[in-house]
Amino acid sequence: xxxxxxxxxxxxxxxxxxxxxxxxxxxxxxxxxxxxxxxxxxxxxxxxxxxxxxxxxxxxxxxxxxxxxxxxxxxxxxxxxxxxxxxxxxxxxxxxxxxxxxxxxxxxxxxxxxxxxxxxxxxxxxxxxxxxxxxxxxxxxxxxxxxxxxxxxxxxxxx
Numbered sequence: 001x002x003x004x005x006x007x008x009x010x011x012x013x014x015x016x017x018x019x020x021x022x023x024x025x026x027x028x029x030x031x032x033x034x035x036x037x038x039x040x041x042x043x044x045x046x047x048x049x050x051x052x053x054x055x056x057x058x059x060x061x062x063x064x065x066x067x068x069x070x071x072x073x074x075x076x077x078x079x080x081x082x083x084x085x086x087x088x089x090x091x092x093x094x095x096x097x098x099x100x101x102x103x104x105x106x107x108x109x110x111x112x113x114x115x116x117x118x119x120x121x122x123x124x125x126x127x128x129x130x131x132x133x134x135x136x137x138x139x140x141x142x143x144x145x146x147x148x149x150x151x152x153x154x155x156x157x158x159x
Contacts (some may be wrong), residue, residue, distance in 0.1 A: 018114060034052035035052050041079065042076060049066075050063070050073060051063045058094040064101070065100075065101075065102055065103050071112065079094065101139070123145075130146065
């Protein structure tokens with residue numbers, strides 16, 4: 001069994017000696033701080049829709065859930081820029097970029113209910129209505145509906 005303290009020390013040694021992991025950890029801390037600043041500087045409704053995505057080349061990229069939120073966030077850019085620049089970690093910030101990155105949410109698609117075919121009686125009434133009309137699109141549509149309904153009823157009865 002591995003001693004937990006020794007294991008943690010060896011993990012710290014691996015992380016501190018690995019330049020890529022150190023860079024990832026540093027960027028993660030920086031983006032976490034950026035999110036904290038956003039949360040405190042923006043209204044709660046807007047802050048929940050905004051994430052810090054990247055900070056490089058003196059530019060901070062923020063993502064929002066939709067173009068609607070992006071339009072609202074644009075009004076806060078000057079204020080955000082000065083707020084970020086007041087923190088030592090973002091003192092060199094020159095520009096804030098905005099991008100839309102939709103969050104994954106459960107689909108709002110509702111499955112269609114099974115449509116029942118109309119009765120033979122209603123199909124007959126459609127045919128009668130169509131017979132009393134002059135040639136035209138409505139007459140063709142009524143006849144087609146009546147025929148399709150009658151065919152679907154016959155199929156349903158044969159099963």
